Amino acid sequence: MHPTRLAPSFVGLALTLTASACSSKAPTPVATPTPTDVANPLPTDPAAPPAPGSTTTLAALGLDPTAMDRSADPCDDFYQYACGGWIARTEIPADKPAAMRSFIDIEDRNQEFLHGVLERARSTPGGDPLMATLGSYYGACMDEAAVEAAGVAPLAELDAVIAKVKDGKTLADATAALHAVGASALFTFGQVQDAKDARQVIGGLDQGGLGLPDRDYYLKDGLAEKGLRKAYHHYLASLLVLDGKSEADAAKAADQVIAVETAIAKVSLDKVVRRDPVATYNRLERAGVQKAAPHFAWDRYFAGAGVPDVAAITVASPAFLKGLDKLVTTTKPEAWRTYLRVHLLGAVAGLLPKRFDDAQFAFIGMLTGQAEQEARWKRCVAATDGALGDLTGQVFTRERFSAAAKQAAEGQVHAISDAMRANLDALPWMDEATKEAARAKLDAMTYQIGYPKAWRAPMIAIGPGYAANALAARRAERARLLAKIGKPLDRDDWQLSAPTVNAYYEPALNGMVFPAGILQPPFFSPTASAQVNLGGMGVVVGHELTHGFDDQGAQYDAQGNLKNWWAKATGDEFKARTQCVIKQYDAYEAVPDVHLNGANTVGENIADIGGVKLALRAARALRSGAPVVADGFTEDQQFFLGFGQAWCAKFRPEIAALLATVDVHSPAQWRVNGSLQATPEFGEAFGCKAGAKMRPAQMCQVW
Numbered sequence: 001m002h003p004t005r006l007a008p009s010f011v012g013l014a015l016t017l018t019a020s021a022c023s024s025k026a027p028t029p030v031a032t033p034t035p036t037d038v039a040n041p042l043p044t045d046p047a048a049p050p051a052p053g054s055t056t057t058l059a060a061l062g063l064d065p066t067a068m069d070r071s072a073d074p075c076d077d078f079y080q081y082a083c084g085g086w087i088a089r090t091e092i093p094a095d096k097p098a099a100m101r102s103f104i105d106i107e108d109r110n111q112e113f114l115h116g117v118l119e120r121a122r123s124t125p126g127g128d129p130l131m132a133t134l135g136s137y138y139g140a141c142m143d144e145a146a147v148e149a150a151g152v153a154p155l156a157e158l159d160a161v162i163a164k165v166k167d168g169k170t171l172a173d174a175t176a177a178l179h180a181v182g183a184s185a186l187f188t189f190g191q192v193q194d195a196k197d198a199r200q201v202i203g204g205l206d207q208g209g210l211g212l213p214d215r216d217y218y219l220k221d222g223l224a225e226k227g228l229r230k231a232y233h234h235y236l237a238s239l240l241v242l243d244g245k246s247e248a249d250a251a252k253a254a255d256q257v258i259a260v261e262t263a264i265a266k267v268s269l270d271k272v273v274r275r276d277p278v279a280t281y282n283r284l285e286r287a288g289v290q291k292a293a294p295h296f297a298w299d300r301y302f303a304g305a306g307v308p309d310v311a312a313i314t315v316a317s318p319a320f321l322k323g324l325d326k327l328v329t330t331t332k333p334e335a336w337r338t339y340l341r342v343h344l345l346g347a348v349a350g351l352l353p354k355r356f357d358d359a360q361f362a363f364i365g366m367l368t369g370q371a372e373q374e375a376r377w378k379r380c381v382a383a384t385d386g387a388l389g390d391l392t393g394q395v396f397t398r399e400r401f402s403a404a405a406k407q408a409a410e411g412q413v414h415a416i417s418d419a420m421r422a423n424l425d426a427l428p429w430m431d432e433a434t435k436e437a438a439r440a441k442l443d444a445m446t447y448q449i450g451y452p453k454a455w456r457a458p459m460i461a462i463g464p465g466y467a468a469n470a471l472a473a474r475r476a477e478r479a480r481l482l483a484k485i486g487k488p489l490d491r492d493d494w495q496l497s498a499p500t501v502n503a504y505y506e507p508a509l510n511g512m513v514f515p516a517g518i519l520q521p522p523f524f525s526p527t528a529s530a531q532v533n534l535g536g537m538g539v540v541v542g543h544e545l546t547h548g549f550d551d552q553g554a555q556y557d558a559q560g561n562l563k564n565w566w567a568k569a570t571g572d573e574f575k576a577r578t579q580c581v582i583k584q585y586d587a588y589e590a591v592p593d594v595h596l597n598g599a600n601t602v603g604e605n606i607a608d609i610g611g612v613k614l615a616l617r618a619a620r621a622l623r624s625g626a627p628v629v630a631d632g633f634t635e636d637q638q639f640f641l642g643f644g645q646a647w648c649a650k651f652r653p654e655i656a657a658l659l660a661t662v663d664v665h666s667p668a669q670w671r672v673n674g675s676l677q678a679t680p681e682f683g684e685a686f687g688c689k690a691g692a693k694m695r696p697a698q699m700c701q702v703w
């Protein structure tokens with residue numbers, strides 16, 4: 001199972017279309033460089049919080065009163081009340097699919113900072129080896145003339161492997177070669193912790209090989225799905241024309257590719273079924289994989305992947321493997337070659353001349369509503385962070401991550417953990433033995449804040465060719481990860497770079513990770529009040545902790561093993577409460593007529609509701625003496641405003657509809673209103689009448 005992240009990655013979102021989720025981010029050519037040596041400063045922090053018992057202003061606590069819409073009724077739509085002013089005045093930048101007061105604004109600031117660092121590194125060669133490596137990688141990415149001159153030559157070796165595809169053996173060779181550079185093809189294979197013994201690292205085989213973001217886009221026939229298939233066809237054909245085919249041949253070839261993908265989609269599991277970690281754990285082992293799909297040359301695939309001896313393998317869906325095997329024999333070699341070629345081009349379009357990137361962006365823009373491609377420097381900063389995250393992380397944390405932030409975040413983790421313990425003690429629906437197991441899980445839960453324990457040295461030598469560098473970096477990272485199979489587990493290997501604005505909980509590690517990138521306003525500011533920080537970062541911490549006990553996390557024990565620790569009756573009660581949350585969110589709309597998928601988002605929604613509950617409990621426990629009143633707002637109200645304002649967002653309708661289909665998170669509006677509609681203290685704090693929208697008669701309470 002994959003770890004659950006706090007939010008979808010907006011930068012990487014579009015790339016999941018063509019590159020496998022594990023590959024490093026690939027930027028794409030366009031635009032002129034905008035060098036700057038000055039890092040963007042953090043927004044001005046408010047003055048030190050006032051003493052208990054005093055009156056103060058919202059601004060002094062770290063809230064933005066101008067972001068509010070006081071004409072809205074907080075009991076009817078609190079999100080509008082907390083964020084309406086911000087929403088009214090904010091325009092989504094042309095080069096973004098969305099605007100967000102937290103994630104995207106913080107990401108912009110972090111990116112501006114790294115931009116300054118990388119431009120300095122690039123213009124002053126020599127000296128510090130860390131800076132020299134960063135400067136070379138970034139510099140090669142920025143050298144558009146060299147990228148244009150290189151053309152598709154960097155793909156020659158991969159092309160040769162694809163050109164040889166004629167049977168299950170050569171198909172296996174090409175699949176391994178494509179996986180190594182992050183291209184999606186046929187299925188996915190990687191290293192995973194063994195769900196039944198989390199200390200072991202084994203091979204994990206899963207479905208994959210699609211170009212559109214979800215199987216639904218191939219199998220459903222609504223207007224949106226049809227429209228997207230048409231645009232996708234156009235995109236594939238445009239890539240093939242650039243690759244030298246005539247318009248007519250390219251259109252036929254695109255038909256072939258979509259036919260292959262549709263066949264793959266038909267044997268793929270639905271995303272809601274895939275949420276079940278028991279159903280997706282099938283230790284077929286190598287012999288079983290061979291038996292399920294005998295026409296694909298697994299020996300050659302594993303040898304090509306650099307793990308010729310891998311034996312321990314779990315398969316998410318044995319039925320998928322069987323279906324794929326049939327495709328191996330029934331699909332014409334020519335169709336496989338076109339499929340592989342176009343998947344390769346999609347995965348590396350950002351490393352190639354502008355015409356390839358433009359073709360890809362035309363499709364991404366349609367999917368997300370983004371009007372303009374991001375400036376090249378932004379994509380090069382993201383690419384450098386993706387390939388050399390342990391180097392950017394060192395510079396970022398040295399200059400942008402204070403000891404105070406680390407200390408405060410640690411304090412929050414302890415406070416939230418205490419709140420969960422107290423909450424467990426008081427939980428009316430759980431029997432004592434199950435509570436004891438839950439406490440053991442909570443006690444064993446680990447956390448890491450800011451940056452990993454050790455920095456890894458870069459694994460590649462950087463040359464002048466950008467595509468060559470990026471392909472080498474992808475191959476090296478893939479080899480590093482696959483080499484973990486059969487070795488003792490390394491608990492400290494992060495899945496996000498330190499500057500990343502996100503956080504995650506990994507059930508197999510029973511551990512949380514909060515990179516330095518997210519510990520910034522409006523989530524956290526060293527000078528904002530504790531109530532506001534707990535409404536922002538505290539809810540994030542509570543959210544991650546609750547993932548340990550969501551519909552999936554609850555199936556893993558303290559050691560990260562997939563093991564049922566629930567008494568039967570309590571487990572049934574947990575499922576009934578989970579159903580309540582599914583129904584609650586099913587009723588919400590992402591955009592008019594597009595409802596949320598309550599079952600797909602239930603883990604995130606349970607975590608959101610739990611996050612608010614735990615952070616509020618921690619916020620109340622911190623109060624002492626007479627309450628602080630800010631512009632007439634009580635401390636509970638300040639906490640809720642801190643929470644609401646950390647999620648102010650504005651999405652283009654295209655990406656809102658896309659995310660409603662594929663994302664496991666609810667949209668910002670429902671992350672705020674949905675969780676508060678399940679929080680009795682909210683209605684009390686704002687004096688909402690019983691039965692008001694934000695104080696419904698029935699509230700879904702899991703934790």
Ligand SMILES: [Zn+2]
Nearest residue numbers: 004005006607
């Ligand atoms: Zn989450």
